[in-house]
Amino acid sequence: MPAQPEAPPEDELLWEVGGDGVAKLTLNRPHAGNAITGPQREELIARLAGASADPRVRAVVLTGAGSRHFCTGADLAASSASAEPPPPDLPDRPAGSVARAIAGGAQRLVSAVLDCEKPVIAAVNGTAAGIGCHLAYACDLVLAADNAKFIEVFVRRGLVVDGGGAYLLARLVGPQKAKELVFFGDDLPAAEAERIGLVNRVVPADELAKTASEWASRLAAGPTVALGLGKRLINRALDGDRAASLSEEAMAAEINMTSEDGQEGLRAFLERRPPRFRGW
Template sequence: MNSILLEIKNGVAIITLNRPEVFNSFNREMAFRLHDVLDACESNDEVRAIVLTGNGKAFCAGQDLKEVTTPELNPGFKKILEEHYNPIVTRLRSIKKPIIGAINGVAAGAGANIALACDIVVAHEKVSFIQAFSLIGLVPDSGGTFFLPRLIGFQKALALAMLGDKISAEEAEKMGMIYKVLPLESFEEEVNQLAVKLANMPTKALGMIKELFNKSMTNDLEAQLALESKLQIEAAQTDDYLEGVTAFVEKRKPEFKGR
């Protein structure tokens, strides 16, 4: 069985974590498969938006603990972090296409933090998020200590990391951890609508917006203003900008091509 599924339709790549029997927890094979699929989506010009979701009752329960507790299977935490999770998080942030985290079930440990590394995170009303690391004597990884305090504030993030509280999707939305909670019964339909909307927007501009927000995490104001100027000049040279302003003048809906 493929641990990662990929479907491309209407400019949208749907990537599905597919180890439902272990709540889509990561082993070495699944991590490397996700690396390859993300790389393929990045290089495929037909893909203009990406959805990352899970199969079954969970989005992702983090690391497959059977792998790390079986001596002949255990790659060790150094390899797990440096070769599995860190490359996944950096890919999610560096791909210049919008990535929706469509959280279909519990997101725990590394699974929760991979979700938070996506550009736009939506979840249905039955979803929960858990920084489960401290509950087994570990520390947050996969970018959790970077993204979480920036999303919800230092005090709240530190408490969640230490206590390992289970946070409902509604609570996550209220504290700014995720973009929106969607109804369970229309979850897939609304995720698809959002993804298709993004896929029909000016892809290069969205990629530049993503780059700007990434850099804003570490830039000072002067550096950020300079980067805004640089990327605005580049955006103004795209075909989609010309189409956007032409459509505005002609009072019609623009037809962006991602160029």
Template sequence: MYQTIAYEVRDGRIAWIALDRPDVLNAMTDQMKRELLDAFKRADKDPAVRAIVLTGRGRGFCSGQDLADASKSEVSLGDNLRTLYNPLILQMRQMAKPIVCAVNGVAAGAGMSLALACDLRLCADNAAFIEVFVRIGLVPDAGSTWLLPRLVGLAKAFELAALGDKVDAAEALRLGLVNRVVPADQLEAEAQALASRLAEAPTKAIGLMKRAFERAFDHDLADQLEYEAHLQEVAGRTRDFEEGVGAFLAKRPPAFTGQ
């Protein structure tokens, strides 16, 4: 079905999406962007899927935009972002299901943006991040100027973008770019384990959490308190809330269904 990515559902509930152009460190072509958007929509619509893992094949996660492919494009850089990159990033940020990024190697440019757009990031100990745009006279895109400062702060985000220095796994963990660093040979298993925990969680509540945190920096406390009250009303009408309360009272582990 796909030519530049791989898609599979493991354990019946975890969708694995792998960038699959290892010979060019999974550099992104227009076709890959379209296929990624389709894959995330597919996972979002599948009621059996309750968590997603995004990773790369080979020794790199994603080296960013394939410049050879971009040179063939008849549209401007801005239009390429508007029509291909931006819908992909918005789909990832707006979908209710949690996305775990298993960063298996270098994540550069738009590849770094792709990792930042995920909800949680696991990083192999030999991986690295580079805001490479400045090296070719461009500005960070695909959401980086919005996502990066929310993770590391404005000053550090500007430093990473303006200098284009490589950030290794240990430094990425210290800065808050990633949630965990694991040995490279354990990355896939650790990502599956984390995704399994998320898949067992109350999926609708997880999605509401994503929405709440997404808007937190743009609203004052009073607005956010009211939004929390609204979301809590929504969560309180789910079957998983009933199950959670019932399990607590019965002193048994909950069996959430995502409903």
């Protein structure tokens, strides 16, 4: 049986929850381009799942340490070094092992971002490559420093795009542009990423953290239940038909109106005062 991944060193993945309900999640391996190890990936997934259930967390900012790299993908060197050899009576790569590794690794990480019930902002502070691109694209809002760039690096290594890249890109920029990005693997500057809809806003590098904090604080002060349900509706609308989408919308409205924030919004409107949202 494969060994369970160890927890990453505490300083390789930073997690901090502020008094305003904004959680900051920082990939802290700048010496390795903030590439993600297996233990880091598992901790990221756990943190995002925990954020969904924690009423103290109302928005999440995901970024990388340093000024050069957001995330340069999976740390293949670390993965290879920690991999256990197969038993001597089995081939080096049993059938289905690659598919299982992708499904249990990069795809779970991207899904954890998409499924997080709190808004997640990517603050892309430098190069995002491979799964690093998809980690950003899976976030609800993407801010990028003006010196950031995105690289679908898979083709440069002779690899098919993975980690949900085809799924995300086709929905965000359409199939033709998605193929261009995946087929050529060229550097995509932040300004061009904004122009084609992969980035919400590009800001000067020295203003990125401040802007991300401001956006996250606005979200954290909002009606968390309604935001989470809205996120779910938009994500699922890309996959279902109209009838299913409208049915889910009606159910979401029903759920939202049983929440305290939903009731508070109506009371505040009727009483002509600013609402005081509490996150449930």
